[in-house]
Amino acid sequence: MAEILEARNISKNYGGVRALKDVTFTAYRGQVNVLVGENGAGKSTLMKILSGSEQPTSGEILLDGEPAQLDSPRAAQARGIGIIHQELSLFPNLSIAENLFAGRELRRGGLFVDAGGQRRRAREVLKRLGQERLDPDTLVGDLPIGQQQLIEIGRVLLEDVRVLIMDEPTSALSNHEVDVLFEVMGDLRRDDVTVIYISHKLDEFRRIGDWVTVFRDGRLVAHESMSKTDTGWIVGQMVGRDPDSLYVRNSSPVGDVLLEVRGLTVPGTVKVDDVSLRVRAGEVVGIYGLMGAGRTELMETLMGMRRPIAGNVVVKGATEPKGTVQARMAAGLALVPEDRQRDGLVQTMSVRDNILLATIARMTRGGLLAGEAEQRTAKDKVGELAIKIPGLGALVTSLSGGNQQKVVLARALLTEPVVLLLDEPTRGIDVGAKSQIAGLMAELAAQGFGVLFISSELAEVMAMADRVLVMARGRITAEFTAENVTEEALVTASAADSVLEATT
Amino acid sequence: MTNTDVAAPASTAAAPRPEEPRSTALKRAALLLVRGRTLVVLVILVIIFSSISSEYLTQSNLILMTKHVAINAILAIGVTFVILTGGIDLSVGSIAGLASMVAGGLLFNGLNFPGGTVFFSVAMVLLIGIVAGALVGAVNGLLITRLKVAPFIATLGMLYVARGAAQLHSDGGTYPDLAGTEARGNTGFGFIGADSVLGIPVAVWIMVVVAAAAIVVTTKTPFGKRIYAVGGNERAAVLSGIRVNRVKIAVYVISGACAALAGLLLTSELGAAYPDTATTYELNAIAAAVLGGTALAGGRGTIIGTVMGAFVIGFLSDGLVLVGVSTFWQSVVKGAVIIVAVITEQAQQRLQSDLTRRTA
Numbered sequence: 001m002a003e004i005l006e007a008r009n010i011s012k013n014y015g016g017v018r019a020l021k022d023v024t025f026t027a028y029r030g031q032v033n034v035l036v037g038e039n040g041a042g043k044s045t046l047m048k049i050l051s052g053s054e055q056p057t058s059g060e061i062l063l064d065g066e067p068a069q070l071d072s073p074r075a076a077q078a079r080g081i082g083i084i085h086q087e088l089s090l091f092p093n094l095s096i097a098e099n100l101f102a103g104r105e106l107r108r109g110g111l112f113v114d115a116g117g118q119r120r121r122a123r124e125v126l127k128r129l130g131q132e133r134l135d136p137d138t139l140v141g142d143l144p145i146g147q148q149q150l151i152e153i154g155r156v157l158l159e160d161v162r163v164l165i166m167d168e169p170t171s172a173l174s175n176h177e178v179d180v181l182f183e184v185m186g187d188l189r190r191d192d193v194t195v196i197y198i199s200h201k202l203d204e205f206r207r208i209g210d211w212v213t214v215f216r217d218g219r220l221v222a223h224e225s226m227s228k229t230d231t232g233w234i235v236g237q238m239v240g241r242d243p244d245s246l247y248v249r250n251s252s253p254v255g256d257v258l259l260e261v262r263g264l265t266v267p268g269t270v271k272v273d274d275v276s277l278r279v280r281a282g283e284v285v286g287i288y289g290l291m292g293a294g295r296t297e298l299m300e301t302l303m304g305m306r307r308p309i310a311g312n313v314v315v316k317g318a319t320e321p322k323g324t325v326q327a328r329m330a331a332g333l334a335l336v337p338e339d340r341q342r343d344g345l346v347q348t349m350s351v352r353d354n355i356l357l358a359t360i361a362r363m364t365r366g367g368l369l370a371g372e373a374e375q376r377t378a379k380d381k382v383g384e385l386a387i388k389i390p391g392l393g394a395l396v397t398s399l400s401g402g403n404q405q406k407v408v409l410a411r412a413l414l415t416e417p418v419v420l421l422l423d424e425p426t427r428g429i430d431v432g433a434k435s436q437i438a439g440l441m442a443e444l445a446a447q448g449f450g451v452l453f454i455s456s457e458l459a460e461v462m463a464m465a466d467r468v469l470v471m472a473r474g475r476i477t478a479e480f481t482a483e484n485v486t487e488e489a490l491v492t493a494s495a496a497d498s499v500l501e502a503t504t
Numbered sequence: 505m506t507n508t509d510v511a512a513p514a515s516t517a518a519a520p521r522p523e524e525p526r527s528t529a530l531k532r533a534a535l536l537l538v539r540g541r542t543l544v545v546l547v548i549l550v551i552i553f554s555s556i557s558s559e560y561l562t563q564s565n566l567i568l569m570t571k572h573v574a575i576n577a578i579l580a581i582g583v584t585f586v587i588l589t590g591g592i593d594l595s596v597g598s599i600a601g602l603a604s605m606v607a608g609g610l611l612f613n614g615l616n617f618p619g620g621t622v623f624f625s626v627a628m629v630l631l632i633g634i635v636a637g638a639l640v641g642a643v644n645g646l647l648i649t650r651l652k653v654a655p656f657i658a659t660l661g662m663l664y665v666a667r668g669a670a671q672l673h674s675d676g677g678t679y680p681d682l683a684g685t686e687a688r689g690n691t692g693f694g695f696i697g698a699d700s701v702l703g704i705p706v707a708v709w710i711m712v713v714v715a716a717a718a719i720v721v722t723t724k725t726p727f728g729k730r731i732y733a734v735g736g737n738e739r740a741a742v743l744s745g746i747r748v749n750r751v752k753i754a755v756y757v758i759s760g761a762c763a764a765l766a767g768l769l770l771t772s773e774l775g776a777a778y779p780d781t782a783t784t785y786e787l788n789a790i791a792a793a794v795l796g797g798t799a800l801a802g803g804r805g806t807i808i809g810t811v812m813g814a815f816v817i818g819f820l821s822d823g824l825v826l827v828g829v830s831t832f833w834q835s836v837v838k839g840a841v842i843i844v845a846v847i848t849e850q851a852q853q854r855l856q857s858d859l860t861r862r863t864a
Binding site for chain 2: 303305325326329335337342343344345346347348349353356357358360361363364367368369395411415
């Protein structure tokens with residue numbers, strides 16, 4: 001078993017956060033090396049280092065046993081290391097052929113683009129990707145997202161890659177496209193190309209992987225030949241021993257139904273399909289699922305940001321028919337969105353203005369803002385949620401991720417909701433802040449709120465939720481109570497195609 | 505220059521801070537200077553021009569220049585509301601022209617009914633002119649929110665439509681005499697543009713009132729906070745229950761009303777209404793807002809900054825005329841000042857984020 005790429009004693013610090021802690025990782029030549037771990041475990045950071053876009057704080061990288069200096073993506077490419085990112089980096093306004101050759105166009109006479117040659121080579125690549133029916137002149141923006149992903153892979157195939165890193169390439173692919181991708185990976189393996197494959201989908205990577213490496217909290221915790229492992233072992237390694245030490249379990253008595261959703265259906269590329277659920281007072285309900293399962297879309301529909309074509313939303317026993325953000329807010333719902341920067345914060349405003357944004361109309365006397373009331377209200381919330389700030393007038397962007405999240409939470413709480421909708425409330429914040437947010441959620445449930453939250457982390461959803469709903473392809477595929485939930489059941493249900501498959 | 509004061513908060517100042525490096529202290533000083541740059545530039549302009557020409561700093565010249573500033577400042581204040589939400593209004597010059605013709609027509613010809621002609625009092629005429637501007641603004645707002653036309657395109661289209669409407673109003677002609685007659689009860693239109701109260705032109709008083717009202721609205725009302733929120737992050741504003749479309753329509757209405765008021769002042773000053781009134785004034789208005797630190801991306805800027813920007817542009821133009829610089833060079837200098845202003849704005853953002861990172 002020849003190793004081709006070795007990362008030795010790699011550490012990486014971002015400010016005070018240690019993203020990687022003394023990691024030694026080996027990728028074997030001509031094999032598919034799978035990397036697994038939860039969000040923030042350090043997989044993507046290591047891949048950025050191996051592909052030259054980040055530099056390690058300490059440690060060294062060996063290529064074919066020789067120390068290698070990979071100080072830019074270009075340098076890594078020159079050594080035959082290619083990467084396919086989770087986010088697409090294609091030009092939707094250009095054709096397939098133009099995309100494949102973007103930045104390294106074939107030339108004719110040294111000056112002109114050899115469009116014919118590019119088209120010919122593009123056809124070969126498309127054939128290799130099982131897409132021979134695609135015209136190389138098709139605009140990439142007109143392709144469905146799965147085919148776009150394949151074009152991205154095609155770009156790397158055109159280069160002379162020896163090591164190909166793929167960061168969750170299947171999250172947007174249909175089953176058929178996944179099959180095609182795995183065939184391509186098989187071909188690459190036969191051509192002695194080394195594949196490093198990051199994935200969350202246990203059922204998928206077990207099909208294709210030769211080696212599996214598990215990351216947790218910035219450390220490499222296990223490295224094993226795939227044939228010697230099973231799903232339970234991998235999940236156990238991912239989650240670690242004792243998630244309960246980090247999260248606070250809600251143990252409040254459960255009261256009346258506060259939120260009832262019946263048959264909610266929203267069309268779209270990521271759809272919500274006939275979803276029904278209930279949240280009671282004092283209850284913490286988790287929604288687990290993979291990216292693109294429709295969880296965020298469900299939350300946004302509940303909050304009135306998307307229009308359903310069918311279904312009702314009932315809050316405190318009363319149907320809310322209007323479905324605008326204002327109406328849903330008045331009915332008692334409040335959403336803390338997944339992407340704080342995009343949907344939560346107004347970056348140009350102060351901490352105080354961000355906290356008061358949704359309820360600013362209540363802070364007036366005679367039509368004008370009462371600065372005193374603003375100051376007092378914002379200060380109270382800052383104290384209540386223990387938000388660490390340099391001052392109420394400081395720009396909200398000067399806070400850490402966890403404290404920014406609390407600012408958005410404070411704003412939501414000021415609208416006096418009865419049910420809090422939290423979309424990945426602990427995403428992108430450090431472990432200490434995670435545990436604080438979890439504590440707040442349990443505390444809010446104890447105060448009689450209903451809490452509905454989305455999580456992609458098994459340990460988190462299992463440790464915090466009284467009930468876990470699993471979503472896949474827009475549907476709720478399974479429901480578990482805290483007593484009967486297991487990691488394997490969650491993973492199985494989240495990969496399910498239909499309700500029937502999940503209940504078996 | 506933002507409404508969010510980022511000055512070192514008390515709690516950090518009290519916290520034990522490691523020895524502040526000199527570069528940080530320098531940066532603080534630089535930031536202070538850059539933030540107050542519009543004022544600094546204005547002072548420098550006054551010093552330079554008054555040293556060249558003894559007439560520059562005389563009371564009569566200052567009053568005259570301020571009167572010129574007033575009209576652009578009122579246009580620019582309206583445009584600032586729009587730019588704060590992340591939009592743009594290119595139609596303000598044309599709206600000013602249209603309001604001018606609407607008022608001119610009412611004063612000169614009256615309103616013709618089948619039964620006869622009705623003349624309105626000057627106060628009514630002014631009100632009708634401003635409402636006309638507000639309505640055109642409302643159309644802009646509806647195009648942008650309901651029909652999702654990009655603000656640049658919607659208001660560029662309106663620039664032509666409103667100018668054309670102004671020309672159609674008189675078939676391209678001028679309403680030459682707006683003095684009115686006692687018999688018709690419509691005298692006194694000259695008051696707002698040509699008269700003075702306490703030695704200061706009425707137009708300047710009106711600018712002061714409009715600026716004061718705009719400052720109160722932007723800084724002291726929920727609506728003002730919503731304007732900044734919509735410009736700072738529209739998605740977050742939607743999720744916070746802000747009716748973003750209403751806010752947007754409202755700012756175009758405000759911009760249209762301000763433009764109409766500016767047009768009426770110009771018309772009153774001239775004593776005649778002609779359809780090309782205020783042509784290309786939209787560019788001066790946008791320039792004043794940008795000079796005053798309003799970010800075209802939205803969410804950042806102040807009314808007071810815009811007024812200062814209008815003063816810089818006005819005092820610069822009149823100063824260049826006074827010292828005898830050719831109109832060609834005037835144009836070059838004005839353009840260069842605007843570009844430098846935007847460059848320093850970016851320097852301010854960099855310094856600011858640099859310093860907040862340190863204090864965080």
